[in-house]
Amino acid sequence: MQFLAGLLRPGSHVPDGFFLSYELERVQLSTYGAISANLSPVQKRMVLGMYLIIKVIVARILLNPGKSGFGGGGTMKLGDRSLRNFKLIASVITHATLDYLDDITNGGRRTASEPGAVPEFGDHIFTRKEVGPVYMTAYTVSLPGQPPRQGDFHREMLDAIHALLFKFSALVEEAGKLIPPGSPV
């Protein structure tokens, strides 16, 4: 948490390769790879979202389920169907996160449209079109004794991401207060 809080301060040096192209297009860096201006709250949320959701949850865990303890901690080989499900979940979460970040950083203009939503992922994730039946289709909820209602999965995902990043940003901000003033960046 403190690492992230420190990283978001102006003048802090970003480790080489830490930012993905999506972030590099939205954050001003100096020639030496330091954050050259105060990041806006929206830019901070973007960096935190890309870190927590895209780099940790998607890249480290969902796209590497065998190494992340799924399948008996490596004792069992995950089947093709399981691997495909992990890839589908990773892809839906990636597209939803980029849609959310486009909404807050770019006025809703979709820059993360396929192909190459995250070029660094290559074909490790499915394209938006491929996940369309899961991600973008409205559905009907039918509960016993209640009239059917329409669900909007896309909207629900954006709300879930908003809630997660809101909490995560608040925690990182709190952690930032623990960094002594004037400590090296």
Next chain:
Amino acid sequence: MPEEEKKDRIMKLRVRCKGLLNSLSEALTSNGL
């Protein structure tokens, strides 16, 4: 794949996607990481 099975599979995937994000969100609140 039969249509019903396909629908069921899609719903399960959706539940997992949302569940993962919501669980993480809850964990951040309850543990104050």
